[in-house]
Amino acid sequence: MGAGAESVACSRSGRCVVKALPADVSRVLLLVPDPHARFAAVELSREFVEDEVRGADYGLCTYVFAWDPEREPVSSLSRYLGGYGDLRMRPDFASVTPIENGVYAVVCDVEWPSGEPVRVAPRQVLADELDALGKLGFTPSIGIEHEVTFLDPDGEPLTGHGVDYAVGGTERLRPLLRDLRTKLAPLGVESARGECHPGQYEIVLRHREAVAACDDAMLQQLIVRAAAAEHGVTANYLAAPRTGQGNSCHVHLSLSPPAPEAFLAGVLAEARALTAIWAPTWNSYVRLRTGPFSPRSIRWGTDDRTSAVRIAGRGAGRRLEFRFAGADAQVHLVVAALLAAGRAGIEAGLTPPLEGEEVGTLCLTPWEALAALRESRVLSAELVEHQSALLRAEIDAGCDAVTDWQRRRGALRA
Numbered sequence: 001m002g003a004g005a006e007s008v009a010c011s012r013s014g015r016c017v018v019k020a021l022p023a024d025v026s027r028v029l030l031l032v033p034d035p036h037a038r039f040a041a042v043e044l045s046r047e048f049v050e051d052e053v054r055g056a057d058y059g060l061c062t063y064v065f066a067w068d069p070e071r072e073p074v075s076s077l078s079r080y081l082g083g084y085g086d087l088r089m090r091p092d093f094a095s096v097t098p099i100e101n102g103v104y105a106v107v108c109d110v111e112w113p114s115g116e117p118v119r120v121a122p123r124q125v126l127a128d129e130l131d132a133l134g135k136l137g138f139t140p141s142i143g144i145e146h147e148v149t150f151l152d153p154d155g156e157p158l159t160g161h162g163v164d165y166a167v168g169g170t171e172r173l174r175p176l177l178r179d180l181r182t183k184l185a186p187l188g189v190e191s192a193r194g195e196c197h198p199g200q201y202e203i204v205l206r207h208r209e210a211v212a213a214c215d216d217a218m219l220q221q222l223i224v225r226a227a228a229a230e231h232g233v234t235a236n237y238l239a240a241p242r243t244g245q246g247n248s249c250h251v252h253l254s255l256s257p258p259a260p261e262a263f264l265a266g267v268l269a270e271a272r273a274l275t276a277i278w279a280p281t282w283n284s285y286v287r288l289r290t291g292p293f294s295p296r297s298i299r300w301g302t303d304d305r306t307s308a309v310r311i312a313g314r315g316a317g318r319r320l321e322f323r324f325a326g327a328d329a330q331v332h333l334v335v336a337a338l339l340a341a342g343r344a345g346i347e348a349g350l351t352p353p354l355e356g357e358e359v360g361t362l363c364l365t366p367w368e369a370l371a372a373l374r375e376s377r378v379l380s381a382e383l384v385e386h387q388s389a390l391l392r393a394e395i396d397a398g399c400d401a402v403t404d405w406q407r408r409r410g411a412l413r414a
Helices: 046-053 122-135 171-183 210-230 261-270 284-290 331-348 366-373 381-400 404-412
Strands: 007-010 016-018 027-033 039-045 058-061 086-091 097-100 103-111 139-151 189-194 200-205 234-236 249-256 300-302 309-312 319-322
Touching: 027 046, 027 058, 027 086, 027 122, 027 210, 039 046, 039 058, 058 103, 097 210, 103 122, 103 210, 122 139, 122 210, 122 331, 139 210, 139 331, 171 189, 171 200, 171 210, 200 210, 210 234, 210 331, 249 331, 261 309, 261 319, 261 331, 284 366, 366 381
Parallel strands: 027 103, 300 309
Antiparallel strands: 007 016, 027 039, 058 086, 086 103, 097 103, 139 200, 139 234, 139 249, 189 200, 249 319, 309 319
Protein backbone atom coordinates (compact mmCIF):
# COMPACT_ATOMS: atom_id res chain seq x y z
CA MET A 1 0.00 0.00 0.00
CA GLY A 2 1.16 3.59 0.28
CA ALA A 3 0.67 7.01 -1.20
CA GLY A 4 3.50 7.11 -3.71
CA ALA A 5 5.54 9.71 -1.82
CA GLU A 6 9.12 9.23 -0.65
CA SER A 7 9.32 7.19 2.56
CA VAL A 8 11.18 8.52 5.57
CA ALA A 9 10.51 6.06 8.40
CA CYS A 10 8.59 2.99 9.42
CA SER A 11 5.60 2.99 11.74
CA ARG A 12 4.43 0.25 14.07
CA SER A 13 2.32 -1.06 11.21
CA GLY A 14 5.52 -1.90 9.34
CA ARG A 15 4.63 0.45 6.48
CA CYS A 16 6.56 3.46 5.22
CA VAL A 17 5.59 6.87 6.56
CA VAL A 18 5.21 9.40 3.75
CA LYS A 19 6.39 12.99 3.68
CA ALA A 20 3.18 14.35 2.19
CA LEU A 21 -0.32 13.26 1.38
CA PRO A 22 -0.97 12.32 -2.27
CA ALA A 23 -1.66 15.25 -4.58
CA ASP A 24 -5.30 14.31 -5.18
CA VAL A 25 -6.28 14.31 -1.47
CA SER A 26 -8.94 16.86 -0.57
CA ARG A 27 -10.45 15.20 2.54
CA VAL A 28 -8.94 12.89 5.15
CA LEU A 29 -10.81 10.36 7.29
CA LEU A 30 -9.09 9.76 10.63
CA LEU A 31 -10.14 6.24 11.64
CA VAL A 32 -9.90 4.41 14.96
CA PRO A 33 -10.85 0.70 15.19
CA ASP A 34 -13.54 0.32 17.86
CA PRO A 35 -14.44 -2.85 19.84
CA HIS A 36 -17.26 -3.77 17.41
CA ALA A 37 -15.20 -4.40 14.25
CA ARG A 38 -15.89 -0.97 12.76
CA PHE A 39 -14.18 2.39 12.61
CA ALA A 40 -14.93 5.55 14.54
CA ALA A 41 -14.28 8.36 12.07
CA VAL A 42 -13.60 12.08 11.89
CA GLU A 43 -13.42 13.81 8.50
CA LEU A 44 -10.99 16.71 8.10
CA SER A 45 -9.76 18.86 5.24
CA ARG A 46 -6.35 18.20 3.76
CA GLU A 47 -5.20 21.69 4.77
CA PHE A 48 -6.19 21.21 8.40
CA VAL A 49 -4.43 17.84 8.57
CA GLU A 50 -1.24 19.25 7.08
CA ASP A 51 -1.31 22.40 9.25
CA GLU A 52 -2.58 21.09 12.59
CA VAL A 53 -2.67 17.27 12.81
CA ARG A 54 0.52 15.98 11.19
CA GLY A 55 3.06 15.56 13.98
CA ALA A 56 0.35 16.27 16.56
CA ASP A 57 -3.05 14.76 17.38
CA TYR A 58 -6.81 15.24 17.17
CA GLY A 59 -9.61 14.62 19.66
CA LEU A 60 -11.91 11.59 19.87
CA CYS A 61 -14.58 11.14 22.54
CA THR A 62 -13.71 8.51 25.15
CA TYR A 63 -17.06 6.77 24.86
CA VAL A 64 -16.00 5.16 21.55
CA PHE A 65 -14.56 2.40 23.76
CA ALA A 66 -17.63 2.14 25.98
CA TRP A 67 -20.48 2.06 23.50
CA ASP A 68 -22.55 -0.86 22.26
CA PRO A 69 -23.25 -1.47 18.53
CA GLU A 70 -26.12 1.05 18.70
CA ARG A 71 -23.72 3.66 20.16
CA GLU A 72 -25.41 3.58 23.53
CA PRO A 73 -23.02 3.80 26.50
CA VAL A 74 -22.26 0.64 28.51
CA SER A 75 -22.60 2.05 32.02
CA SER A 76 -20.17 -0.36 33.69
CA LEU A 77 -17.28 1.02 31.61
CA SER A 78 -17.24 4.19 33.69
CA ARG A 79 -13.62 5.12 32.98
CA TYR A 80 -14.62 5.95 29.41
CA LEU A 81 -17.82 7.81 30.26
CA GLY A 82 -17.00 10.26 33.03
CA GLY A 83 -17.31 13.69 31.46
CA TYR A 84 -17.24 12.29 27.90
CA GLY A 85 -13.89 13.97 27.35
CA ASP A 86 -11.40 13.53 24.55
CA LEU A 87 -8.76 10.97 23.82
CA ARG A 88 -5.93 11.89 21.46
CA MET A 89 -5.81 10.31 18.01
CA ARG A 90 -2.28 9.80 16.71
CA PRO A 91 -2.48 9.26 12.93
CA ASP A 92 -0.34 6.53 11.40
CA PHE A 93 0.40 8.19 8.07
CA ALA A 94 1.83 4.92 6.77
CA SER A 95 -1.76 3.69 6.54
CA VAL A 96 -2.91 6.28 3.97
CA THR A 97 -5.47 4.53 1.74
CA PRO A 98 -7.81 5.88 -0.97
CA ILE A 99 -11.48 5.41 -0.09
CA GLU A 100 -13.17 7.39 -2.87
CA ASN A 101 -12.24 10.19 -5.24
CA GLY A 102 -10.25 12.72 -3.23
CA VAL A 103 -10.94 11.03 0.12
CA TYR A 104 -8.19 9.10 1.87
CA ALA A 105 -8.26 7.19 5.15
CA VAL A 106 -5.59 7.27 7.86
CA VAL A 107 -5.78 4.77 10.73
CA CYS A 108 -4.90 6.15 14.17
CA ASP A 109 -3.67 5.02 17.56
CA VAL A 110 -5.28 6.56 20.64
CA GLU A 111 -3.91 7.92 23.91
CA TRP A 112 -5.26 9.43 27.08
CA PRO A 113 -4.47 13.16 27.50
CA SER A 114 -1.59 12.08 29.77
CA GLY A 115 0.03 10.27 26.84
CA GLU A 116 -0.79 6.82 28.24
CA PRO A 117 -1.96 4.44 25.50
CA VAL A 118 -5.57 3.27 25.66
CA ARG A 119 -4.73 -0.34 26.52
CA VAL A 120 -8.13 -1.76 25.48
CA ALA A 121 -8.05 -0.09 22.05
CA PRO A 122 -7.85 -3.02 19.60
CA ARG A 123 -4.88 -1.62 17.70
CA GLN A 124 -3.00 -1.09 20.97
CA VAL A 125 -3.84 -4.58 22.25
CA LEU A 126 -2.27 -6.02 19.11
CA ALA A 127 0.77 -3.75 19.35
CA ASP A 128 1.37 -4.86 22.94
CA GLU A 129 1.20 -8.53 21.94
CA LEU A 130 3.60 -7.94 19.06
CA ASP A 131 6.06 -6.34 21.48
CA ALA A 132 5.81 -9.31 23.88
CA LEU A 133 6.27 -11.85 21.09
CA GLY A 134 9.17 -9.84 19.68
CA LYS A 135 11.00 -10.16 23.00
CA LEU A 136 10.98 -13.92 22.42
CA GLY A 137 12.56 -13.35 19.00
CA PHE A 138 9.48 -13.98 16.80
CA THR A 139 7.85 -11.81 14.14
CA PRO A 140 4.48 -12.87 12.66
CA SER A 141 3.25 -12.50 9.11
CA ILE A 142 -0.53 -12.39 8.78
CA GLY A 143 -2.95 -13.01 5.92
CA ILE A 144 -6.67 -12.46 6.51
CA GLU A 145 -9.65 -13.71 4.54
CA HIS A 146 -13.19 -12.49 5.07
CA GLU A 147 -16.43 -13.93 3.76
CA VAL A 148 -19.33 -11.61 2.96
CA THR A 149 -22.88 -12.19 1.74
CA PHE A 150 -24.33 -9.75 -0.79
CA LEU A 151 -28.07 -9.06 -0.50
CA ASP A 152 -30.51 -7.25 -2.79
CA PRO A 153 -32.87 -4.47 -1.57
CA ASP A 154 -35.38 -7.12 -0.47
CA GLY A 155 -32.77 -8.80 1.72
CA GLU A 156 -32.37 -11.80 -0.59
CA PRO A 157 -28.93 -13.13 -1.66
CA LEU A 158 -27.75 -11.95 -5.08
CA THR A 159 -27.41 -15.57 -6.16
CA GLY A 160 -30.11 -18.16 -5.63
CA HIS A 161 -27.57 -20.86 -4.79
CA GLY A 162 -24.01 -21.28 -3.62
CA VAL A 163 -21.33 -20.14 -6.09
CA ASP A 164 -18.32 -21.93 -4.61
CA TYR A 165 -15.44 -21.49 -7.10
CA ALA A 166 -18.03 -20.64 -9.77
CA VAL A 167 -17.77 -18.47 -12.85
CA GLY A 168 -21.29 -19.01 -14.15
CA GLY A 169 -24.10 -18.05 -11.81
CA THR A 170 -22.33 -14.90 -10.61
CA GLU A 171 -23.83 -12.57 -13.23
CA ARG A 172 -25.74 -10.41 -10.72
CA LEU A 173 -22.52 -9.97 -8.73
CA ARG A 174 -20.32 -8.96 -11.64
CA PRO A 175 -20.95 -5.17 -11.79
CA LEU A 176 -20.14 -4.87 -8.09
CA LEU A 177 -17.13 -7.20 -8.32
CA ARG A 178 -15.77 -5.23 -11.29
CA ASP A 179 -15.92 -2.06 -9.20
CA LEU A 180 -14.33 -3.76 -6.20
CA ARG A 181 -11.33 -4.96 -8.20
CA THR A 182 -10.32 -1.34 -8.73
CA LYS A 183 -11.24 -0.02 -5.30
CA LEU A 184 -9.53 -2.83 -3.37
CA ALA A 185 -6.35 -2.83 -5.48
CA PRO A 186 -4.38 -0.60 -3.04
CA LEU A 187 -4.93 -3.20 -0.29
CA GLY A 188 -3.12 -6.00 -2.11
CA VAL A 189 -5.80 -8.61 -2.73
CA GLU A 190 -4.38 -12.13 -3.15
CA SER A 191 -7.56 -13.80 -4.37
CA ALA A 192 -11.33 -13.50 -4.57
CA ARG A 193 -13.93 -16.13 -5.36
CA GLY A 194 -17.49 -17.22 -4.94
CA GLU A 195 -18.28 -19.15 -1.76
CA CYS A 196 -20.58 -21.99 -0.77
CA HIS A 197 -23.70 -20.11 0.42
CA PRO A 198 -26.11 -18.04 -1.72
CA GLY A 199 -24.73 -14.57 -2.43
CA GLN A 200 -21.49 -15.32 -0.58
CA TYR A 201 -18.04 -14.18 -1.67
CA GLU A 202 -14.57 -14.47 -0.15
CA ILE A 203 -11.75 -11.93 -0.39
CA VAL A 204 -8.22 -12.84 0.73
CA LEU A 205 -5.54 -10.24 1.42
CA ARG A 206 -1.85 -11.00 0.93
CA HIS A 207 0.36 -11.67 3.94
CA ARG A 208 1.88 -8.65 5.66
CA GLU A 209 2.89 -7.28 9.05
CA ALA A 210 0.20 -7.90 11.69
CA VAL A 211 -1.03 -4.35 12.36
CA ALA A 212 -1.11 -3.51 8.66
CA ALA A 213 -2.95 -6.79 7.95
CA CYS A 214 -5.67 -5.98 10.46
CA ASP A 215 -5.99 -2.33 9.43
CA ASP A 216 -6.33 -3.40 5.81
CA ALA A 217 -8.90 -6.09 6.62
CA MET A 218 -11.09 -3.43 8.24
CA LEU A 219 -10.47 -0.97 5.41
CA GLN A 220 -11.52 -3.71 3.00
CA GLN A 221 -14.85 -4.11 4.79
CA LEU A 222 -15.36 -0.34 4.75
CA ILE A 223 -14.70 -0.16 1.00
CA VAL A 224 -16.82 -3.24 0.24
CA ARG A 225 -19.81 -1.88 2.18
CA ALA A 226 -19.59 1.52 0.47
CA ALA A 227 -19.22 0.03 -3.01
CA ALA A 228 -22.11 -2.35 -2.40
CA ALA A 229 -24.35 0.54 -1.32
CA GLU A 230 -23.52 2.40 -4.56
CA HIS A 231 -24.88 -0.64 -6.42
CA GLY A 232 -28.04 -0.85 -4.29
CA VAL A 233 -26.66 -3.92 -2.52
CA THR A 234 -26.01 -4.72 1.15
CA ALA A 235 -22.70 -6.30 2.16
CA ASN A 236 -23.64 -8.56 5.07
CA TYR A 237 -20.85 -9.54 7.49
CA LEU A 238 -23.09 -11.31 9.99
CA ALA A 239 -21.36 -14.43 11.31
CA ALA A 240 -24.53 -16.37 10.42
CA PRO A 241 -26.55 -14.71 7.63
CA ARG A 242 -29.05 -17.55 8.08
CA THR A 243 -29.25 -20.71 10.16
CA GLY A 244 -26.83 -23.27 8.75
CA GLN A 245 -24.68 -20.63 7.04
CA GLY A 246 -21.51 -18.92 8.16
CA ASN A 247 -19.40 -15.88 7.26
CA SER A 248 -15.92 -16.38 8.68
CA CYS A 249 -12.71 -14.48 9.32
CA HIS A 250 -9.83 -16.91 8.82
CA VAL A 251 -6.37 -15.85 9.95
CA HIS A 252 -3.32 -17.29 8.19
CA LEU A 253 -0.24 -16.94 10.39
CA SER A 254 3.43 -17.75 10.04
CA LEU A 255 6.33 -16.80 12.29
CA SER A 256 9.91 -15.86 11.58
CA PRO A 257 11.80 -17.91 12.63
CA PRO A 258 9.29 -20.74 11.97
CA ALA A 259 6.70 -21.29 14.70
CA PRO A 260 7.52 -24.01 17.20
CA GLU A 261 4.87 -26.64 17.87
CA ALA A 262 4.34 -25.05 21.27
CA PHE A 263 2.70 -22.04 19.58
CA LEU A 264 -0.03 -24.26 18.13
CA ALA A 265 -0.38 -26.04 21.46
CA GLY A 266 -0.88 -22.73 23.26
CA VAL A 267 -3.65 -21.62 20.91
CA LEU A 268 -5.46 -24.95 21.22
CA ALA A 269 -5.18 -24.80 25.01
CA GLU A 270 -6.70 -21.30 25.19
CA ALA A 271 -9.20 -21.49 22.32
CA ARG A 272 -12.27 -22.16 24.48
CA ALA A 273 -11.45 -19.42 27.00
CA LEU A 274 -11.09 -16.97 24.10
CA THR A 275 -14.45 -17.81 22.49
CA ALA A 276 -15.76 -14.33 23.32
CA ILE A 277 -13.04 -12.86 21.08
CA TRP A 278 -13.83 -15.17 18.17
CA ALA A 279 -17.60 -14.82 18.73
CA PRO A 280 -18.50 -11.39 20.18
CA THR A 281 -22.18 -11.16 19.17
CA TRP A 282 -25.41 -13.05 19.78
CA ASN A 283 -25.43 -14.04 16.11
CA SER A 284 -21.90 -15.44 16.40
CA TYR A 285 -23.23 -18.47 18.24
CA VAL A 286 -25.66 -19.35 15.46
CA ARG A 287 -22.58 -19.81 13.24
CA LEU A 288 -20.80 -21.94 15.85
CA ARG A 289 -23.88 -24.10 16.51
CA THR A 290 -25.23 -24.56 12.98
CA GLY A 291 -22.54 -23.71 10.41
CA PRO A 292 -21.49 -26.74 8.33
CA PHE A 293 -17.77 -25.93 8.74
CA SER A 294 -18.11 -24.59 12.27
CA PRO A 295 -14.79 -24.63 14.20
CA ARG A 296 -16.49 -25.62 17.46
CA SER A 297 -14.40 -28.83 17.75
CA ILE A 298 -10.93 -27.79 18.94
CA ARG A 299 -8.47 -29.86 16.93
CA TRP A 300 -5.85 -29.44 14.23
CA GLY A 301 -5.26 -31.15 10.91
CA THR A 302 -3.01 -31.02 7.87
CA ASP A 303 -4.86 -29.37 4.97
CA ASP A 304 -8.14 -30.20 6.72
CA ARG A 305 -10.82 -27.52 6.42
CA THR A 306 -13.03 -29.35 8.93
CA SER A 307 -10.45 -28.64 11.66
CA ALA A 308 -10.44 -25.47 13.74
CA VAL A 309 -6.74 -25.09 12.91
CA ARG A 310 -5.51 -26.13 9.48
CA ILE A 311 -1.86 -26.58 8.58
CA ALA A 312 -1.80 -25.13 5.08
CA GLY A 313 0.74 -24.60 2.33
CA ARG A 314 4.17 -26.09 1.87
CA GLY A 315 7.79 -24.97 1.93
CA ALA A 316 8.15 -21.23 2.52
CA GLY A 317 4.36 -20.91 2.24
CA ARG A 318 3.63 -23.29 5.13
CA ARG A 319 1.41 -21.61 7.70
CA LEU A 320 -1.24 -22.03 10.36
CA GLU A 321 -4.82 -21.18 9.37
CA PHE A 322 -6.97 -20.34 12.38
CA ARG A 323 -10.65 -20.76 11.55
CA PHE A 324 -12.22 -19.80 14.90
CA ALA A 325 -13.50 -16.27 14.24
CA GLY A 326 -16.65 -15.12 12.50
CA ALA A 327 -16.74 -12.20 10.07
CA ASP A 328 -18.24 -10.09 12.88
CA ALA A 329 -15.15 -10.43 15.11
CA GLN A 330 -12.79 -7.51 15.78
CA VAL A 331 -9.78 -8.61 13.73
CA HIS A 332 -7.05 -6.79 15.73
CA LEU A 333 -8.32 -8.55 18.86
CA VAL A 334 -8.53 -11.91 17.08
CA VAL A 335 -4.90 -11.73 15.95
CA ALA A 336 -3.77 -10.39 19.33
CA ALA A 337 -5.51 -13.27 21.11
CA LEU A 338 -3.87 -15.81 18.80
CA LEU A 339 -0.45 -14.29 19.45
CA ALA A 340 -1.01 -14.16 23.21
CA ALA A 341 -2.13 -17.78 23.37
CA GLY A 342 0.68 -18.97 21.11
CA ARG A 343 3.25 -17.06 23.13
CA ALA A 344 1.96 -18.64 26.32
CA GLY A 345 2.41 -22.04 24.71
CA ILE A 346 6.01 -21.21 23.79
CA GLU A 347 6.81 -19.91 27.26
CA ALA A 348 5.31 -23.01 28.89
CA GLY A 349 6.89 -25.42 26.41
CA LEU A 350 3.55 -27.04 25.61
CA THR A 351 3.20 -30.03 23.30
CA PRO A 352 0.27 -30.12 20.84
CA PRO A 353 -2.20 -33.03 20.87
CA LEU A 354 -2.12 -35.66 18.16
CA GLU A 355 -3.41 -34.60 14.77
CA GLY A 356 -7.20 -34.86 14.63
CA GLU A 357 -7.58 -35.33 18.39
CA GLU A 358 -10.36 -33.20 19.87
CA VAL A 359 -9.18 -31.44 23.02
CA GLY A 360 -12.38 -29.53 23.74
CA THR A 361 -15.04 -27.38 22.13
CA LEU A 362 -15.62 -23.68 21.78
CA CYS A 363 -18.39 -22.24 23.95
CA LEU A 364 -21.76 -22.62 22.25
CA THR A 365 -23.65 -19.89 24.10
CA PRO A 366 -22.64 -16.34 25.02
CA TRP A 367 -23.20 -17.17 28.70
CA GLU A 368 -20.62 -19.96 28.49
CA ALA A 369 -18.24 -17.64 26.66
CA LEU A 370 -18.62 -14.96 29.32
CA ALA A 371 -17.75 -17.40 32.09
CA ALA A 372 -14.85 -18.89 30.11
CA LEU A 373 -13.36 -15.46 29.34
CA ARG A 374 -12.97 -14.88 33.07
CA GLU A 375 -10.62 -17.86 33.13
CA SER A 376 -8.38 -16.61 30.33
CA ARG A 377 -4.73 -16.77 31.34
CA VAL A 378 -3.33 -14.82 28.41
CA LEU A 379 -5.28 -11.55 28.18
CA SER A 380 -4.75 -8.61 30.51
CA ALA A 381 -7.18 -8.19 33.40
CA GLU A 382 -8.22 -4.80 31.99
CA LEU A 383 -9.04 -6.28 28.59
CA VAL A 384 -10.94 -9.21 30.11
CA GLU A 385 -13.06 -6.82 32.17
CA HIS A 386 -13.67 -4.59 29.14
CA GLN A 387 -14.67 -7.45 26.82
CA SER A 388 -16.81 -9.01 29.56
CA ALA A 389 -18.75 -5.77 29.98
CA LEU A 390 -19.40 -5.56 26.23
CA LEU A 391 -20.53 -9.19 26.04
CA ARG A 392 -22.84 -8.74 29.04
CA ALA A 393 -24.39 -5.75 27.25
CA GLU A 394 -24.85 -7.90 24.13
CA ILE A 395 -26.53 -10.64 26.16
CA ASP A 396 -28.82 -8.15 27.91
CA ALA A 397 -29.83 -6.57 24.60
CA GLY A 398 -30.61 -9.98 23.14
CA CYS A 399 -32.71 -10.95 26.13
CA ASP A 400 -34.60 -7.64 25.95
CA ALA A 401 -35.42 -7.95 22.23
CA VAL A 402 -38.68 -9.25 20.76
CA THR A 403 -37.82 -11.05 17.52
CA ASP A 404 -39.65 -12.64 14.61
CA TRP A 405 -38.58 -16.01 16.01
CA GLN A 406 -40.32 -15.28 19.30
CA ARG A 407 -43.46 -14.14 17.50
CA ARG A 408 -43.52 -17.28 15.37
CA ARG A 409 -43.00 -19.53 18.39
CA GLY A 410 -45.66 -17.64 20.28
CA ALA A 411 -48.14 -18.12 17.44
CA LEU A 412 -47.47 -21.86 17.48
CA ARG A 413 -48.56 -21.97 21.12
CA ALA A 414 -51.97 -20.51 20.30
